[in-house]
Amino acid sequence: MNILKLRILMMIDKFHKATDVAEALQIKQPTVSFHMKSLEKELGVSLFVSQQGRIMLTETGKKLLPYAKQMVALEQEARQTVNEHTEQSQGQLHIGAESISGTYVLPSMMAKFAQQYPECQIQLEIQSPDKVRQLLKQGEIDFAFLNDGEYSSEHTVVEPVASDRIGVIRSMSMEYTSKSMDALGPEMLAKGTWVRYSGPSVVDPYSSLIKPHLEMNSWEALKQVVSNGEALAFFPACGVLRNESSDVPSVEWLPWPHAEGQNERYHINLLYLRDTNLSMIQQAFLDFTRIEGLEDQRS
Structure with a gap:
């Protein structure tokens, strides 16, 4: 007993003519008659009867x-479920992020999401905050991850998804008479050898406190410079506390409590355009971000 035969039974009850059923199903009229007889033979009962040129159902x-x-409805529901899952699994995601979240936070999150949706194609584009905002406004990315800043709430939804801190990194091999935070007191601003991240970021207010000896637009390159010498750098905690893969870390992250007027924490925000019809995979990613979340780096 296949679904087509059951559909024909339902449509005979609606149209009472094999030709109308054939037209509705876009098949030939002899095919309709064949399946009617086949269903009766399969069940061993009479299901249809002709009355004055109309085909009626028997009792x-x-x-x-x-x-x-019920069986046709279940078949339709099953197809819809499979199609939705296929759409989720085979969709595409285009994500834009500024340097910190794009380098240190999103990769692990994207890896987890890809495990759940292995057929989904995910593209991450790391750009300056202004460029990320522009890409989102133009609809060239589905979601943006940006740190604290001024965002237009009229056309953009902004959801905080994590928080992080800015501190100072120094080489684990540096010789200090004290390993306490006092070793990184305000006097280090003037006499220390500092490396500065040159791109726009939430570290900018801290970097303005120093006169850097070196500048570079790569967080990882900056970390390498610090780890191989006696330089210091203001650095996001997530780049060290969350991503140090070596058993013996090359740099040490310490909080910087002396920068007056600076917030202790900053937020990582998820942005997407308001009043946008999200695809299945986009909604799945949004739900994943809300449920799984991006864990705070360290309280």
Whole structure:
């Protein structure tokens, strides 16, 4: 008993003519008649009867009708479920992020999401905050990850998803008479050898406190410089506390409590355009971000 035969039974009850059923199903009229007879033969009962040029259901056919409707409805529901899952799994995501979240936070999150949706194609584009905002406004990316800043709430939804801190990194091999935070007191601003991240970021207010000896636009390159010498740098905690893969870390992250007027924490925000019809995979990613979240780096 296949679904097509049950559909024909339902449509005979609706149209009462094999030609109308054939037209509705876009098949030939002899095919409709064949399946009608095949269903009767399969069940061993009479389901259809001709009355004055119209095909009617017999009493047995009428009793079969509600079951046919249930089975066809279940088949449609099953197809819809499979199609939705396929759309989720085979969709595409284009994500834009500024340097910190794009380098240190999103990769691990994207890896987890890709495990759940292995057929989804995910593209991450790391750009300056202004460029990321522009890409989102133009609809060239689905989601943006940006740190604290001024965002237009009229056309953009902004959801905080994590928080992080700015501190100072120094080489683990540096010789200090004290390993306490006092070793990184305000006097280090003037006499220390500092490396500065040259791109726009939430570290900018801290970097303005120093006169850097070196500048570079790569967080990892900056970390390498610090780890191989006696330089210091203001650095996001997530770049060290969350991503240090070596058993023996090359740099040490310490909080900087002396920068007056600076917030202790900053937020990482998820942005997307308001009033946008999200695809299945986009909604799945949004739900994943909300449920899984981006864990705070360290309280």
